[in-house]
Amino acid sequence: MKQRILTGDRTTGKLHLGHYVGSLQNRVALQDQYDTFILLADIQALTTHFENPSLINESIYNVAIDNLSVGLDPEKITLVQQSQITSIAELTIFYSMLVSVNTLRHNPTIKTEAKQYGYDDLTYGFLGYPVSQTADITFCKANLVPVGEDQLPHMEVARKIVRRFNDLYHCDVLVEPQAMLSSHSRLMGLDGNAKMGKSLGNAIYLSDDADTVNQKVRSALTDKNRITAKDPGNPDVCVVSKYHEIFNGEEYGNICEMCREGSIGCVACKKKLSAALNALLDPFRERRAYYVAHKDEVKELIHAGSAKANAIGNETVKEVKEAMSIYLG
Ligand code: TRP
Numbered sequence: 484m485k486q487r488i489l490t491g492d493r494t495t496g497k498l499h500l501g502h503y504v505g506s507l508q509n510r511v512a513l514q515d516q517y518d519t520f521i522l523l524a525d526i527q528a529l530t531t532h533f534e535n536p537s538l539i540n541e542s543i544y545n546v547a548i549d550n551l552s553v554g555l556d557p558e559k560i561t562l563v564q565q566s567q568i569t570s571i572a573e574l575t576i577f578y579s580m581l582v583s584v585n586t587l588r589h590n591p592t593i594k595t596e597a598k599q600y601g602y603d604d605l606t607y608g609f610l611g612y613p614v615s616q617t618a619d620i621t622f623c624k625a626n627l628v629p630v631g632e633d634q635l636p637h638m639e640v641a642r643k644i645v646r647r648f649n650d651l652y653h654c655d656v657l658v659e660p661q662a663m664l665s666s667h668s669r670l671m672g673l674d675g676n677a678k679m680g681k682s683l684g685n686a687i688y689l690s691d692d693a694d695t696v697n698q699k700v701r702s703a704l705t706d707k708n709r710i711t712a713k714d715p716g717n718p719d720v721c722v723v724s725k726y727h728e729i730f731n732g733e734e735y736g737n738i739c740e741m742c743r744e745g746s747i748g749c750v751a752c753k754k755k756l757s758a759a760l761n762a763l764l765d766p767f768r769e770r771r772a773y774y775v776a777h778k779d780e781v782k783e784l785i786h787a788g789s790a791k792a793n794a795i796g797n798e799t800v801k802e803v804k805e806a807m808s809i810y811l812g
Contacts, residue, residue: 488513489625489660491522491565494542495532498549499686500760501670501679504729505631509665511554517627519560520792521550522619523785526565530609531600547781549689552771562788565619570796574618575611577803581647582614582640590636599682617641622796624658632669638662652806656799667729673703675722690771693761700757705749712748723749723756731759 490506492498498507510519523546528539547562565571587593587610597605616637620628628638638660645657671677672685679686687699703723709716718724718739727735734755741747774781804810 485518486626487623488517488627489520489620489623490629491524492546494523494525494528494539494546496542496681497545497688497690499688504667504670505665506629507553509629514559520563520623521560522563522565523547524565527612530612548771548774551774552767557784561791562785563792564785564789567789568792568796570622570800571618573800575615578614578617578644581644592633592636613637613640617644620660621657622799625660627663628660629663635662654806656802656806673722675704689767696760697757700753713745715745716742718742726756
């Protein structure tokens with residue numbers, strides 16, 4: 484039997500290039516080797532966006548289509564709508580006994596996000612979402628979880644809960660998952676911010692059209708000390724150069740050289756980057772157009788995938804309850 488992957492995204496908006504290089508690219512590369520589950524994390528979306536149900540609803544489709552557009556094959560992967568999987572809710576409650584409030588309070592990603600959203604008074608649901616994420620990963624006994632760097636603290640919570648559970652109940656019901664990072668697990672923003680993020684306003688979306696990409700790249704930060712196109716530039720301090728390295732590997736070395744000797748200006752260099760990004764995004768746009776025109780098909784995939792996930796999760800819950808001696812047979 485194939486090993487399993489489970490990973491996913493919050494349904495709070497569209498996915499961007501940071502998601503792509505951080506995780507989606509790995510999902511595509513591994514879909515033949517692993518039995519892959521892609522979670523549309525709408526419960527986790529509620530932790531920050533509970534006051535905006537229409538955004539969450541729309542994003543369930545957007546995030547599903549983003550995943551399909553990059554080349555995940557619906558014949559191979561399983562799309563799962565988190566809120567429809569009852570075992571995730573059940574496991575979350577059981578696991579909540581095995582994790583201390585302090586562990587959650589000191590989770591660096593929780594801290595950063597709490598600051599970002601301006602929470603000074605955390606909800607129980609928000610503080611506890613790493614526990615729910617552990618349920619996401621373990622309902623199907625996933626072995627591997629391709630994620631960005633910001634998710635590592637949550638992976639540690641998951642691994643700890645799994646070990647604690649198996650230890651405490653003398654069993655091997657749960658599988659300890661491994662995180663899988665990509666070589667670019669954090670993509671910086673074109674504005675120079677350390678991270679590309681929806682809420683940071685610096686994202687290039689997988690669904691952006693070519694003109695939007697061109698315009699976003701035009702406004703990117705370059706070497707501030709470079710005044711005219713003939714001045715020698717320093718690619719080491721230029722965000723556009725970092726993007727060339729990731730998205731335009733073939734030309735990268737050459738472009739750096741031309742920048743250093745002042746034989747390519749920032750405008751021309753940015754045009755090359757836009758061209759590379761649009762070449763990456765074009766096939767995504769084509770697939771997206773199909774799914775946008777066939778939304779019912781996407782809905783059917785989510786329904787069917789969630790039904791399959793429920794069958795698997797219910798089995799896991801049964802084993803978990805038996806291990807915990809709260810199942811009378
Ligand atoms: N927390 C993840 C994010 O913000 C989304 C997510 C929810 C997830 N459940 C998951 C990722 C399970 C991996 C596995 O991107």
